[in-house]
Amino acid sequence: MNALSLRNLRKTYNNGFEALKGIDLEVEAGDFFALLGPNGAGKSTAIGIICSLVNATGGSVSIFGHDLKTDRAKAKSCIGLVPQEVNFNQFETVKNIVLNQAGYYGTPTKLARQRTELCLKQMDLWDKRDMVSRRLSGGMKRRVMIARALVHAPKLLILDEPTAGVDIEIRRSMWKMMREINRQGTTIILTTHYLEEAESLCRNIAIINHGLIVENTDMASLLSRLNIDHFILYLAQPVAVMPRIEGYQIERVDDKILNVSVPKETGLNNLFSQLTAHNIKVLSLKNRSNRLEQLFMDLIESKPAGDKQ
Amino acid sequence: MNYSIAFRTIVTKEIYRFIRIWPQTLLPPAITTALYFLIFGKLIGGRIGTIHGASYMDYIVPGVILMSVISHAYSNVVSSFYSTKFQRNIEELLVAPVPNWVILGGYVSGGIFRGLLVGLVVALISLLFADIVVNNAVIAIAIAFLTATVFSLAGFINAVLAESFDDISIIPNFVLTPLSYLGGVFYSVEMLPGVWQTISLANPILYMINAFRYGFIGVTDVNIQFAFLITGGFIIILAGLSLFILHKGVGIKN
Numbered sequence: 001m002n003a004l005s006l007r008n009l010r011k012t013y014n015n016g017f018e019a020l021k022g023i024d025l026e027v028e029a030g031d032f033f034a035l036l037g038p039n040g041a042g043k044s045t046a047i048g049i050i051c052s053l054v055n056a057t058g059g060s061v062s063i064f065g066h067d068l069k070t071d072r073a074k075a076k077s078c079i080g081l082v083p084q085e086v087n088f089n090q091f092e093t094v095k096n097i098v099l100n101q102a103g104y105y106g107t108p109t110k111l112a113r114q115r116t117e118l119c120l121k122q123m124d125l126w127d128k129r130d131m132v133s134r135r136l137s138g139g140m141k142r143r144v145m146i147a148r149a150l151v152h153a154p155k156l157l158i159l160d161e162p163t164a165g166v167d168i169e170i171r172r173s174m175w176k177m178m179r180e181i182n183r184q185g186t187t188i189i190l191t192t193h194y195l196e197e198a199e200s201l202c203r204n205i206a207i208i209n210h211g212l213i214v215e216n217t218d219m220a221s222l223l224s225r226l227n228i229d230h231f232i233l234y235l236a237q238p239v240a241v242m243p244r245i246e247g248y249q250i251e252r253v254d255d256k257i258l259n260v261s262v263p264k265e266t267g268l269n270n271l272f273s274q275l276t277a278h279n280i281k282v283l284s285l286k287n288r289s290n291r292l293e294q295l296f297m298d299l300i301e302s303k304p305a306g307d308k309q
Numbered sequence: 310m311n312y313s314i315a316f317r318t319i320v321t322k323e324i325y326r327f328i329r330i331w332p333q334t335l336l337p338p339a340i341t342t343a344l345y346f347l348i349f350g351k352l353i354g355g356r357i358g359t360i361h362g363a364s365y366m367d368y369i370v371p372g373v374i375l376m377s378v379i380s381h382a383y384s385n386v387v388s389s390f391y392s393t394k395f396q397r398n399i400e401e402l403l404v405a406p407v408p409n410w411v412i413l414g415g416y417v418s419g420g421i422f423r424g425l426l427v428g429l430v431v432a433l434i435s436l437l438f439a440d441i442v443v444n445n446a447v448i449a450i451a452i453a454f455l456t457a458t459v460f461s462l463a464g465f466i467n468a469v470l471a472e473s474f475d476d477i478s479i480i481p482n483f484v485l486t487p488l489s490y491l492g493g494v495f496y497s498v499e500m501l502p503g504v505w506q507t508i509s510l511a512n513p514i515l516y517m518i519n520a521f522r523y524g525f526i527g528v529t530d531v532n533i534q535f536a537f538l539i540t541g542g543f544i545i546i547l548a549g550l551s552l553f554i555l556h557k558g559v560g561i562k563n
Contacts, residue, residue, distance in 0.1 A: 051400075051403075051404045052403050052404060052562075053400055053403055053404065053562060054562055055558050055562050072406065073310045073406040073408075074310075074406075075406075076404065076405060076406035077310065077406050079404065081400075081404050083397075083400065085397070087396065087397035087398055087400050087401070088396075088398055088401065089393075089396060089398045090396065096322075100318055100322055100401070101401055101405070103314055103315060103317070103318025103319075104315050104318060104319075104401060104402060104405035104406075104407050105315075105405050105406065106310050106311040106312065106314045106315055106406070107314065108311070108314065109314075148401075152405075
């Protein structure tokens, strides 16, 4: 069963801006799905419509088989949303924020209290339960929003840039948390600007640009399309003039740093042999950019507005 | 889906909100109305004499109580719902399977509760200045409840349509307060010259205050049944309008 189905979803704002130009998307139950795109591509509009925060101009949304228009209550019961920006009452305590959300979903009081405790403990916030939320750190506020989104045990969790602006330590711990939530059976849709996050966590991916889905596939297939790897080489001694080596594109960044583009079928052995022959010693190397980032840029740049799917 | 839990959650949250900040919500009306009773009732009222057989102090008590109910029912909903919109915690409700009528009912109930609680506080303060025997408690309580409902609904519409904090103070300052003062809180409309009497009859608050006054001291300038009819009519119109703008997502959805 599909956790989410979008059919010809369209949105035109009052100022005439066409944010979504008729997108179709399916996310399977249990998936960890990435929805990527540059700023203004239509990701947040799509999520807004799925979560009933934005009125669609046309098309349909179905969540676990429940149509959002005709079977609204059941469809909405399946969703938990972690929005981009903090949107809870900053004067409320952590516990009440989560408890109230359980109430909005019709969770009986006793069960709501149990789930609130469970979610806050899971997010490592139980000790802060009576603290007024405005006093929490940025990372804690993010975790409060995750706890709030999970308190009614949703089948579909939508994370809209959940790690934006948090430090690397918290981001890593949130990745672990997300993996665990997905492992327990919750379908997750993630939007993020950190492409290594999507690459690390997600199994399937859709890329949205100018209101259209420009790519929708599984992560492995997408990454396998990369036919050129980009490396940075750090040299032991300065090189004044770079020798020409057949099969590789080499760019000299400075005396001791080179950018090298390597076709996948060519490999690195020949490059190192050639460099050694020219008496150039390589101290170390690293990938120039994240693999997904490279593909993302290629897709965004190669499929301009109006080039549908 | 059990909507009663969602409704209870909103109402509890709303009541907890204004109780938590009682020095801002319950204390000021107690002080303000004590001053009204002292200055208008005792000091000036003593020189005015009686209106419709009631002492001036007894005459103004019901109006002052209902004026407090009106302004606090309105301000509770308008400030709470606008803050919810402004801080974007309205999204918590929009994401959840809470129907619009439950959202409306929850916020309006919070306004009614605060309006009536402030009315009770003011009534208790009035006991220090006046010796009132209630004429018809059912009418007094019913009209207070319905009036609180009308102005909670009006506050809700104001909050939904407001785009800035300035917008939530315009109606209370420039519409509600003048209409309350001109609604016969401190005088009988019969004291006005002919044309002003006719104009005053277009003010719905006049009917509410007079019906409430009748419930308290048995004195009124208007027909009680007509007063209930007008109040009920406003509730139906404002509730319908509130549900319509919620359904359309005006001011709360992009």
